[in-house]
Amino acid sequence: MIYCMYYPTKTVGKKRGTVMIYTDNAATTPISPSAAQTFTKCLNEVYGNPSSLHSIGQKAAEVLFEARQTVAQCLNCQPREIYFTSGGSEADNQAIRSAAHAGKKKGKLHIISTSVEHHAVLHTLDRLKDEGFEVQLLEVGETGLVTPQQVADAIREDTCLVSVMYANNEIGTVMPIAEIGEICRARGVTFHTDAVQAAGHLHIDVSKQNIDMLSLSGHKFHGPKGVGVLYARKGVALESLIDGGAQERGKRAGTENIPAIAAMAQALKEACSEMDEVARQETAIRDRIIQGLSEIPHSILNGDRDKRLPNNVSFCFEGIEGESLLLMLDEKGICGSSGSACTSGSLDPSHVLLAIGRIHEIAHGSLRLSLSKYNTMEEAEYIIKTVPGVVEYLRSFSPLWKDKVSGKNPFILK
Amino acid sequence: MALYSEKVMDHFKNPRNLGSIENADGIGEVGNAKCGDIMKIYLKIDNEIITDVKFETFGCASAIASSSMATELIKGKPVSEALELTNKAVAEALDGLPPHKMHCSVLAEEAINDAIKDYLSKKEKANS
């Protein structure tokens, strides 16, 4: 069964001829028409290998360089500081391993990060623990934020890396990146940020924000999947994860995926050029949904109310389980996501929701709706009309909920 | 391939025997909120035959579908037969469950066992 939720063409969903409302853009975004056009054009016409010396190869090298330049402009860095990767996960892996191993050479084995990072970061850090590194994960408060002061207090003589995500993929919280960057620069510690959810959505300036390394991923801003970027400031040592040819200044072997790279650059350029306008539109829709869903009794917004991505809505609803909620919403034409255990494939709900203090029972009942420029206020109205009914339906046969209503057990959320 | 079979989705979307029974002859409840699935089964039993069964579930689609299917499988059956229901039979009747979802069907088996145990102990008390 394939259901395509390709927005720009308003694909009709599988049920009753309804148009699916795609609000899972933190998972991935539909490719924008202009990025798709760049992709197919390169696929058909720019088939040369950028390492080849003949004109067909050099045409590809040119397209590759232009893409590098475009990405560099969007981040305010030099083209030579841009390394193309297979995505956000690879960029995170490479950044963290590189900084750690560079630190190890100087006897620095202390790494600072946060408890709400993406698994691409957390699992890489777990591996480094096995290699003898000491990993300190900063706790976040209920809002999901770390403070610059926490970072300043945690830095030691032997700290080789601070890695703090720019914006959280589940609860949308935006971290104080410029302030953390300033502290790290002053203390001479390499600073990496996983900006996968921020790139193309928030203004990033790696120079002004004192960012040494940054990861981003093409498919989170209407570019293709399987392609990303690692920005590494000149002078920051990189080690390669993939050995072979001398592509990407010898730091990432393999013939470049020109269509994906060019399309990602196109998508990023587009996203950056319309960023303010899109953010305004998304924020209005986001706030309407937050307002509407807040009316549901015994529910709570996850993440900071204001320091959050313009496209993120995240709630927990007491007494119900997230996967059922998602599938019921899918039935009604709404695509979202949840941090419940049963959607994560493990027995534990999202580590992010647990980190902000949601207990297991509450974390199971989470719903994330993440917007894009293709969403409309009309869809927001449909969402806030539909979600309360589904929550009520699932509660109507939840023994957990009924025990609260009967007074046998207390409610946890107001 | 979709995560769930059509049968699972059917029982999830149109659960059979949803609800509770007043003055039930046996009630079973298993699971806990921490692990994300709770199942409650109500039985009406006449002459050792399960004449009615209802369920309430907090949990994922496979937990809800397993509850629904399990109640269908024991409705109208003798208590002794219901005791033999296995989670494998529930999963098979649903045309299979993904491996990491099998634990949800285990709960259905356990909830039914729990409800029958409740019935038997009530019966014993009444007889003594």
Ligand SMILES: Cc1ncc(COP(=O)(O)O)c(C=O)c1O
């Ligand atoms: C914060 C964050 N980091 C890293 C990743 C991984 O990116 P990719 O899927 O491109 O490997 C994601 C995407 O899910 C993400 O949200």
Ligand SMILES: [Zn+2]
């Ligand atoms: Zn389950």
